[in-house]
Amino acid sequence: MDDVLTIGKQVLASQPFSLLLHAELLYFSQGRAEIKVPIQPELKQQHGFVHGGVISYAADNALTFAGGSVLGPGVVTSEFKINYLRPARGDFLVAKATVIYSSKTQAVCRCDVFMSEEGKESLCATSQGTISKLPETPDSRTED
Amino acid sequence: MDDVLTIGKQVLASQPFSLLLHAELLYFSQGRAEIKVPIQPELKQQHGFVHGGVISYAADNALTFAGGSVLGPGVVTSEFKINYLRPARGDFLVAKATVIYSSKTQAVCRCDVFMSEEGKESLCATSQGTISKLPETPDSRTED
Amino acid sequence: MDDVLTIGKQVLASQPFSLLLHAELLYFSQGRAEIKVPIQPELKQQHGFVHGGVISYAADNALTFAGGSVLGPGVVTSEFKINYLRPARGDFLVAKATVIYSSKTQAVCRCDVFMSEEGKESLCATSQGTISKLPETPDSRTED
Amino acid sequence: MDDVLTIGKQVLASQPFSLLLHAELLYFSQGRAEIKVPIQPELKQQHGFVHGGVISYAADNALTFAGGSVLGPGVVTSEFKINYLRPARGDFLVAKATVIYSSKTQAVCRCDVFMSEEGKESLCATSQGTISKLPETPDSRTED
Numbered sequence: 148m149d150d151v152l153t154i155g156k157q158v159l160a161s162q163p164f165s166l167l168l169h170a171e172l173l174y175f176s177q178g179r180a181e182i183k184v185p186i187q188p189e190l191k192q193q194h195g196f197v198h199g200g201v202i203s204y205a206a207d208n209a210l211t212f213a214g215g216s217v218l219g220p221g222v223v224t225s226e227f228k229i230n231y232l233r234p235a236r237g238d239f240l241v242a243k244a245t246v247i248y249s250s251k252t253q254a255v256c257r258c259d260v261f262m263s264e265e266g267k268e269s270l271c272a273t274s275q276g277t278i279s280k281l282p283e284t285p286d287s288r289t290e291d
Numbered sequence: 292m293d294d295v296l297t298i299g300k301q302v303l304a305s306q307p308f309s310l311l312l313h314a315e316l317l318y319f320s321q322g323r324a325e326i327k328v329p330i331q332p333e334l335k336q337q338h339g340f341v342h343g344g345v346i347s348y349a350a351d352n353a354l355t356f357a358g359g360s361v362l363g364p365g366v367v368t369s370e371f372k373i374n375y376l377r378p379a380r381g382d383f384l385v386a387k388a389t390v391i392y393s394s395k396t397q398a399v400c401r402c403d404v405f406m407s408e409e410g411k412e413s414l415c416a417t418s419q420g421t422i423s424k425l426p427e428t429p430d431s432r433t434e435d
Numbered sequence: 436m437d438d439v440l441t442i443g444k445q446v447l448a449s450q451p452f453s454l455l456l457h458a459e460l461l462y463f464s465q466g467r468a469e470i471k472v473p474i475q476p477e478l479k480q481q482h483g484f485v486h487g488g489v490i491s492y493a494a495d496n497a498l499t500f501a502g503g504s505v506l507g508p509g510v511v512t513s514e515f516k517i518n519y520l521r522p523a524r525g526d527f528l529v530a531k532a533t534v535i536y537s538s539k540t541q542a543v544c545r546c547d548v549f550m551s552e553e554g555k556e557s558l559c560a561t562s563q564g565t566i567s568k569l570p571e572t573p574d575s576r577t578e579d
Numbered sequence: 580m581d582d583v584l585t586i587g588k589q590v591l592a593s594q595p596f597s598l599l600l601h602a603e604l605l606y607f608s609q610g611r612a613e614i615k616v617p618i619q620p621e622l623k624q625q626h627g628f629v630h631g632g633v634i635s636y637a638a639d640n641a642l643t644f645a646g647g648s649v650l651g652p653g654v655v656t657s658e659f660k661i662n663y664l665r666p667a668r669g670d671f672l673v674a675k676a677t678v679i680y681s682s683k684t685q686a687v688c689r690c691d692v693f694m695s696e697e698g699k700e701s702l703c704a705t706s707q708g709t710i711s712k713l714p715e716t717p718d719s720r721t722e723d
Contacts (some may be wrong), residue, residue: 164342167311170333182549190312198308199351199368211343224343225685226709228372228660230543230565232536239460247561248520253657255518255561257545273543275563277518277658277709287324363694369541370565372516372660374687376711391705392664397513399662399705401689408683417687419707421514421662423564455599455621477599486596487639487656492632492676499631514632516660 155212158220159282167267168204180212186262190218197235197262206258206274209242214254214278220261225253228262229275235271237264247275254278292415299337299356302364309373310349316356322390324356329383341379341406341415349386350402350418357388358398358422369397371420379415391419398422443500446508446537455459456492460500466534468500473552475528485550485559494546497530497539499526502542502566513541515564523559525552535563542566583607587644590652591644600636606645610643614680617671618668618694629667629694637674638690638706645684646710659687659708667703679707686710712718 154270155175159182165172170188174181184190188269192198206229215222244258299319301308303326312334320327328334328349336342350373359366388402402414443463447453447470456478462469472478473495480486494517503510532546547561587607591597600622606613615680616622616637624630638661647654676690692704 158337161337162342163333163335165336174430189307192309193302193305193306198306198348199355200308200312200344200348203347203351207343207347223378224375225376225686226658228370228373228563230370230535230563233369234367247518248558255520255658258460258563269381270536273563275516275518275546275561276322314627358616370514370543374679374707376687391662394704399514401705414680417689417707419660419662419705446625449625450630451621451623452632453624456632477595479595480597481590481593486636487595487643488596488600488632488636491635491639492630495631495635511666512663514662516658516661518658521654522655 151216165203165208168201170205170208170229173213173241174275177216178213180209180216180244182209182212182242183239186235187238195236197240199231202231202235202260202272203229205240205242206272207258207276209244209258210256210274210276211278213244213246213256213258214249215283217249217254218252218278218280221281222278223281225277225279227274229274230274231272233271235262235268237262239263242269261285264287292377295360296325297361298323306368308348309352312345312353314349314352317385319356319360321360322357324353324388325358326386327354327383330379330381339380341384343375346375346379346384346404346416347373348414350385350404351420353386353388353402354400354420355422356420357390357400357402358393361390361393361398362422362424365423365425367425369423371418373416373418375416377415379406381406383407384415385412436437439504443468452463452492452515453496456489458493458496461529463500463504465504467499468497468504468532470497470500470530471527473533474523485528486517490519490523490528490548490560491517493528493530494548494560495564497532497546498544498562498564499558499566500547501534502537502543505542506540506566506568509569511569513567515562517560517562519560521557521559525550527551527573528559529556540568548577583648587612591705595710596636597640600633602640603636605673606638607644607648609648610645612641612648612676614641614644614674615671616674616703618667618669627668628671631663634663634667634704635661635691636675638704639708640687642689642706642708643675643710644677645688645690647680649678649681649686650684650710650712653713654710656698657709657711661704661706663704665701665703667694669694671695672703673700684712
């Protein structure tokens with residue numbers, strides 16, 4: 148019985164980069180998506196914190212899934228902006244994205260990224276971006 | 292003989308996430324930095340293009356290095372914004388960042404990300420962000 | 436008896452550009468600010484909608500006031516990003532800003548801009564930005 | 580003989596808000612636009628500098644004109660991001676925008692805003708954004 152979350156998990160599992168980062172889709176429904184990334188040693192920078200690139204990956208991907216939840220699977224992130232708030236460490240990251248507004252072709256979404264350390268979540272980054280539906284052509288492809 | 296590029300390469304080599312992505316510092320001087328990321332299969336999304344998270348990593352890191360070239364090594368990316376322009380594929384990415392303006396504590400930088408395919412470079416993303424100097428305290432740490 | 440809102444109204448009233456636009460501070464407290472801009476004919480673009488520059492003014496200023504509510508009066512907007520969602524028209528705009536995170540020197544804030552038409556509010560833009568405390572020097576000045 | 584600049588000037592002159600700010604289109608050609616805003620007392624904030632909202636207006640509008648130069652007149656600014664670099668003062672602002680990339684429906688543009696004081700220009704803000712072509716329907720309208 149394929150529900151929305153199962154389909155979303157299959158999409159995430161078909162992204163080699165998401166597999167490399169062991170990302171997991173925690174939640175996926177109309178207008179919302181949550182992606183978890185375990186904080187493993189290879190995701191860090193030179194001072195032991197999570198690399199900003201991992202945080203931006205999590206934000207970008209959760210934004211895309213949130214947009215895709217209202218626009219359909221053929222979507223790309225057109226642009227996004229992120230503010231890093233705190234150095235991230237702990238057990239895992241969770242990027243929580245919601246759709247703020249959507250038209251037929253675009254969705255503007257917001258995503259907060261939390262770090263979880265010993266069961267306590269703190270906000271470590273916040274982002275906002277535009278997800279665009281790809282034109283429906285035989286060779287249309289999603290970017291990420 | 293440690294020149295600026297050599298020191299920059301050592302910083303990049305001390306970032307486990309940059310090692311995971313096989314990133315390489317191509318150029319590093321006062322106000323400029325270029326980072327190369329080979330396009331390997333594990334950096335892709337479900338349609339064979341480079342995952343947006345890899346592109347944002349390259350932009351973020353090149354922005355940080357450019358900012359660090361004028362502010363010193365103890366810096367973090369406070370925020371950035373990226374527009375994805377084309378699906379990225381080919382042999383490698385090169386993120387080219389320059390400092391637009393800097394004060395004692397911050398630098399505003401711009402970064403264009405190119406994909407290189409059979410020797411031909413095309414622009415695939417453009418970004419802009421703020422790099423901040425960390426306060427000089429005994430426990431100050433860079434974020435990425 | 437000068438409360439926080441009264442002080443905020445005095446600051447807004449000392450901005451000639453805010454007077455030109457007849458902006459009004461509706462709400463001002465720790466971590467929150469709301470600014471209203473009546474939609475008058477001279478604030479429009481060529482198709483009868485509110486000019487994007489008016490919407491970005493409202494967002495920028497509400498972001499600055501929200502940041503100032505936690506950092507003190509000597510603040511500037513360092514940067515912000517805005518997504519326009521719908522053409523704006525109606526009786527007035529209200530920009531509602533909240534602080535997402537603050538340190539001693541910076542606050543990251545979010546602002547939604549609503550249009551009000553015949554008593555009904557709809558979201559017409561959403562924005563996110565960084566407010567910075569000015570260094571405490573004799574000649575420190577706020578930017579906006 | 581209507582050239583491109585003349586047509587652009589007519590568009591700007593049909594924007595009441597641009598008239599209120601005495602904005603002038605200095606340059607307009609395929610992929611480029613420059614808008615000048617004289618620094619008059621009513622455009623300032625409480626410390627005598629140009630209000631950030633004026634700078635963001637100039638950036639937003641120059642971005643839109645640059646996008647319109649390649650996409651046609653029916654365009655809107657979908658989103659943009661701006662970094663303020665220096666408090667602005669002097670005789671006038673000039674916002675200089677260029678198209679970085681365009682497809683059939685969108686253009687990603689960059690805009691630097693300069694202040695001119697006694698004949699000397701200095702960069703006071705830099706911005707980046709997306710301009711979108713409106714769908715060609717009978718009632719399509721530009722936002723700004």
